[in-house]
Amino acid sequence: ILEEFKGVASIELTLEKDSILTKEEALKDIYRKLRPGEQVAAEAARALLDNFYFNPKRYDLAKVGRYKINRKLGIDKQLTDSVLTVEDILATIKYLVSLHANETKMNGTRDGKAVELRLDVDDIDHFGNRRIRAVGELIQNQVRTGLSRMERVVRERMTTQDIEAITPQTLI
Known part of the structure; x- marks a missing residue:
């Protein structure tokens, strides 16, 4: 992180004050904040984060979301990449750091070409930041949710029932 944000005083001061020094400690800290009161295991914390943001079965930006992220942050990712990447997170932090420093422009790429991006704070109430989901997309999301529950x-039933007596009808 220090290499990526060398010379950014706010990041350096934050990391100086931070008592968490390892990746494992950071994962556990995030897990504690997302799921307070539960036992913390490093693997459980990693699985939770992976499932939240990096698992295509549970997290989907869709083409519109990927397009908006690419455009806003100056990233050149395929529209079919529907989950967040480390590059997305780093670009977001760079964008926020630049905004905090009152900068008006930032370097990025679009269509393989270097461009200067204009930095501004989004208005969450602006209709340009909203979209209507198509019926097919809504149905797809509901079917995905239903199938993952099933x-x-x-x-669960496969682990509790007798192996000899299992049939597809008894499982569903």
């Missing part, structure tokens, strides 16, 4: 139920 998958979880089937897995």
